[in-house]
Amino acid sequence: MKRKLMMIILLMTSTVFLLTTAFKSVHLSQDTPIFFDDFESFISTNQLKTAYTVWEDGAVLDIALEKGHVNSGVKSLRVDVVGANPQTLSTSASIYHLLQFTESNWSEGTGIRLWVSNLSRFPLSLTFNFKEMRNEFWAISDDCIFYLENPDQSYNQQQGQYGNLIVPAFYKGFLIIPFEGFSVPEWNTAKGNQNLDLSQIESFSFGINITTTELQRLYIDDIQILSRADFNLTQISGNTTVEIPQTGEHREPYSLTLPPKVDTSSPPDPEWTIEASSVAGVKIDADGWLTIPAGTRPGKVTLSVDFPTTVGMEKTDMVVSLFDPNLGEAQVLEEIVVQDEIRTIENKNSAYLQFANQFESWASKNRTWFVLIAISGVLLLLIGITFLQNRLK
Numbered sequence: 432m433k434r435k436l437m438m439i440i441l442l443m444t445s446t447v448f449l450l451t452t453a454f455k456s457v458h459l460s461q462d463t464p465i466f467f468d469d470f471e472s473f474i475s476t477n478q479l480k481t482a483y484t485v486w487e488d489g490a491v492l493d494i495a496l497e498k499g500h501v502n503s504g505v506k507s508l509r510v511d512v513v514g515a516n517p518q519t520l521s522t523s524a525s526i527y528h529l530l531q532f533t534e535s536n537w538s539e540g541t542g543i544r545l546w547v548s549n550l551s552r553f554p555l556s557l558t559f560n561f562k563e564m565r566n567e568f569w570a571i572s573d574d575c576i577f578y579l580e581n582p583d584q585s586y587n588q589q590q591g592q593y594g595n596l597i598v599p600a601f602y603k604g605f606l607i608i609p610f611e612g613f614s615v616p617e618w619n620t621a622k623g624n625q626n627l628d629l630s631q632i633e634s635f636s637f638g639i640n641i642t643t644t645e646l647q648r649l650y651i652d653d654i655q656i657l658s659r660a661d662f663n664l665t666q667i668s669g670n671t672t673v674e675i676p677q678t679g680e681h682r683e684p685y686s687l688t689l690p691p692k693v694d695t696s697s698p699p700d701p702e703w704t705i706e707a708s709s710v711a712g713v714k715i716d717a718d719g720w721l722t723i724p725a726g727t728r729p730g731k732v733t734l735s736v737d738f739p740t741t742v743g744m745e746k747t748d749m750v751v752s753l754f755d756p757n758l759g760e761a762q763v764l765e766e767i768v769v770q771d772e773i774r775t776i777e778n779k780n781s782a783y784l785q786f787a788n789q790f791e792s793w794a795s796k797n798r799t800w801f802v803l804i805a806i807s808g809v810l811l812l813l814i815g816i817t818f819l820q821n822r823l824k
Contacts, residue, residue, distance in 0.1 A: 465656040466534045470496065470506045483508065483526050490516050490524035490641050500650050502546035502605075507652035512555075512639055514646075525558070525638030535564065537629040540656040542609040545637075549602045551647040556595040559608055560616070561635035567615050567623030570594060575612035580604035595640055598649075605653075607662060659747065667734060667749040669719075675755045676725045685719040685749070687736055706735035706748055713753070721751070729754050 473479045476496045485492050490512070497509035515522045549555045560570035571577075575591035579602065586607065589597070594616070596606065615625055639649070655661075669685035687701050703715045709730035714722045721734065735748040 465537055465540050465658060466530070467653070467655045469504050469653050470508055471504045473506065479508070483528050486525045486527065486636075486638075488516065488519050489521050490514065490639070492524045492526065492639070494526065497650060500548060502548075502652040504652075507546075507650050510639070510649040510651065512641060512647040512649070514644065515641060522641040523558075523638060524641070525636045527634060527636040529634045530632060535630075535632045537610075537632050537656050539658055540610065540629060541659055541662055542607055542612075542657050543635075543654070544605055544607045544657050544662065545654045546604070546650075546652040547598055547602070547606050548650040548652075549598045549600060549647075550649070551643075551645070552600050553643045553645060553647065554600055555598040555647060555649060556592075556640040556642055557598055557606075558595060558638040558640065559635070560613075560638075562621065562633045563623065563628055564631035564633040566628065566631075567621045567625070568619045569613040569627060570616040570619075571596065571608065572612055572614040576609065577612060578607040578609075580606070607657070609662075667736060667747060669721075669749070670751070671749065672752045672754065673721070673723060675723055675727050675729065675753050677757075678725050680722055680724045683721040683723065683751075685715070685721060685734060687719070687738060687747075701736045701738040704735050704737075705732055707731075707733040710753060723753060727753060729758060 470479070473482070473496050476494075479496045480494065483494060485494060491514055493511040493513055495509045495511075497507045498505055500509070501507040510526070512524065543559060547555075547557070558571055560568055562568045571591055571594045573591065573593050575594070575596070577589050577591060577596050578586040579589055579598075581587055581604070586605075591597075591612070596608065598606065610627070610629065613627070615623065637651075639647075641647075667685055668688050670683060673681070673683050675681070685703075701719070703717060703719050705713065705715055710727050710732065712724050712727055713732050715734060716722070719736070721732070730753055732751045732753060733748055734751060735746065737746050
């Protein structure tokens with residue numbers, strides 16, 4: 432009996448461990464970041480070094496789990512830049528991180544953000560690259576546009592220098608790199624199609640190019656893939672609330688604020704559409720003019736625009752509320768509340784579908800784990816039945 436009980440406990444523990452590992456980072460909420468690491472989950476420096484690996488042939492770096500010098504929480508990644516590699520003489524160093532499959536879909540992201548603190552009296556030259564699964568590497572372009580956070584939490588646009596992001600001496604704050612600032616580097620040896628596919632990212636790495644013989648120290652925290660809601664370089668400019676005309680029709684202009692890294696050699700040709708609407712008769716033309724006829728009932732209209740960039744087609748949208756001044760405010764608010772409730776239900780359904788799709792993807796890519804979990808479940812069921820039969824005898 433004791434042996435059976437021990438087997439049951441062992442199998443249950445194994446099953447819980449497998450399930451926890453398998454679904455550790457499944458995003459069930461739209462508020463959950465696409466990828467986020469604040470280093471709070473690491474217990475020791477040794478554990479950290481198994482997840483963030485220093486390139487052995489590169490310049491000498493010493494990394495450790497820091498407790499105290501952080502942006503959030505109580506832990507961060509400390510990087511000491513020791514010097515050139517004594518064997519290879521390399522002055523370029525990098526730290527590599529392999530992603531879990533549930534962290535690999537960056538298709539809804541607009542860029543990478545990380546908190547950095549440069550304690551050196553010299554600027555630091557940072558690099559960043561990532562690799563598509565079974566495809567090529569993407570690294571910072573020579574003239575990459577990136578952003579440094581100001582003390583007032585606004586952002587100051589910067590330009591990279593030969594694929595390096597220059598972090599000023601004693602700088603502390605967020606650094607944002609839009610995906611539009613990446614290209615396939617010359618050193619890439621992986622086969623690919625030269626088309627950026629963010630749906631399956633295998634790994635990423637950030638590095639440092641040594642520019643001084645003095646010891647430099649850098650802290651990194653809160654690495655995150657930003658969604659469009661977090662940082663959208665492309666915005667629709669125009670009023671978010673528009674009055675419905677009493678007679679005739681009203682035309683409301685909207686325009687597109689383009690991101691910095693758009694190819695201006697040939698002006699982009701945006702495509703305006705109405706993606707969703709709770710009202711009928713509202714139209715938008717190719718130049719971004721929204722037409723609202725008299726008699727339109729209050730509600731919400733989602734304007735959408737697609738436009739070409741250096742990395743393919745981009746898309747952004749804006750929700751516009753239409754109101755009738757002759758109607759009571761309560762009627763307008765009621766219409767808006769109904770639409771918000773519908774959107775909430777749709778979001779919940781989307782979260783379920785997202786979980787279902789990710790589970791199916793995980794099962795197909797990790798068949799061994801899936802089979803082990805399934806077998807463990809069956810064995811637990813059989814042992815439970817056997818145990819109950821013995822108790823009834």
